[in-house]
Amino acid sequence: MITDVIIPVLNEEKSIAKVIDKLPKHLFRNIVVCDNGSIDNTARVASRAGAIVVHEPHKGYGSACLKALDYIHTQSILPEVVLFIDGDYSDYPEESESLLLPIFNNTHDIVIGSRALGNAEKGSLTTVQLFGNKLASLLITVFYNLRITDLGPFRAIRFSALQKLNMKDRDFGWTVEMQLKAAKLKIRYLEVPVSYRKRVGESKISGTIIGSIKAGYKILYTIFKLL
Secondary structure (H helix, E strand, O other), X not given: OOEEEEEEXXXXXXXXXXXXXXXXXXXXXXXXXXXXXXXXXXXHHHHHOOOEEEEOOOOOHHHHHHHHHHHHHOOOOOOOEEEEOOOOOOEOHHHHHHHHHHHHOOOXXXXXXXXXXXXXXXXXXXXXXXXXXXHHHHHHHHHHOOOOOOOOOOEEEEHHHHHHHOOOOOOOOHHHHHHHHHHHOOOOEEEEEOOEOOOOOOOOOOOOHHHXXXXXXXXXXXXXXOO
């Protein structure tokens, strides 16, 4: 199946080449890196590593993902599956196949890589992240009747299903918006265990108090907004 990769990045020059290098190339047609306003050499490093680089100056995780999708929509042949992965090398790109196979085998349409079910290196997830994941998971189970364990960004989705979701969020609510809309539309959902390590460099979200507060608020806001 034709599969494209989307990697949103902001100042990841030390890690992005590692992510691209470890992706199993035989599974993918295009690797699309969206530079979200980096002030380092992220874009140049990604291009040299073999990625297609697009630019989105408006800051926000969702903004970067939407810009990459805009590029994908310009292709004469659209993909059948899209894989999302971060550019900080905290996820293991070589585990991509475990997320893709349930879609390739037509048993599921969206597959989330769960750090909670997998092997997360000690210290790779902050206390705030762990608490936020548990709280969000509980609320989603109660209000949306969808049992989840993680809002992790490492995920794959059938392109036709992604189009039905009509994604809008431009920042921290992107991942939870995708899962909630999938639940409401009863899109076939699965979580698979993935490994997780300490990221290269400092997180722009969980690495700061303000970032953690903003992300937590937006996730909770999205959960109740989409009810």
